[in-house]
Amino acid sequence: DAGVTQSPTHLIKTRGQQVTLRCSPKSGHDTVSWYQQALGQGPQFIFQYYEEEERQRGNFPDRFSGHQFPNYSSELNVNALLLGDSALYLCASSEQPGSETQYFGPGTRLLVL
């Protein structure tokens, strides 16, 4: 079992660009959540996807959007990148939306210059 995988591992973009991050959930999991972790801070919840729909959303602007595919994998898209979007983006999967146990991927480190 490969666990939760994320790609790419690192990414450098410039202000105003758009970025897409990808996540494949752990086998048997159908729910994917995304988190943003700024340096020295705890992760902040962005949104959760289940059955190809956004089910919950944290306090993030519309520049942050996502998608879930029929195979349960997910993408996080960020438009009009700002310097403050530089962070580690973590994906977590679970068996269902309210599941107590989430398995986290290694994250994608995004640097916006």
Next chain:
Amino acid sequence: KQEVTQIPAALSVPEGENLVLNCSFTDSAIYNLQWFRQDPGKGLTSLLLIQSSQREQTSGRLNASLDKSSGRSTLYIAASQPGDSATYLCAVRDSSASKIIFGSGTRLSIRP
């Protein structure tokens, strides 16, 4: 609005010591509380999960306690080892069992 605070932000102790990491939260109406470990640049690994009705959980050298009424949790690490060096994050799930709110973490360094 739920806020989670972890003190201290960083801690360095010699190998073999027992230590306590602290976590406090502002809203006692939680579903559960979880402690995670994060190695540099890596994802999170769940260590212990305490349901709102429980007082503590133990796993090996780790013991986590929960006092909901006072909004506090502690993570006790016995006989610390250099391999315990990591950032430890506390997270609470709200009473609707939906969102998870994380603290900023305690960066722990165990000196050989």
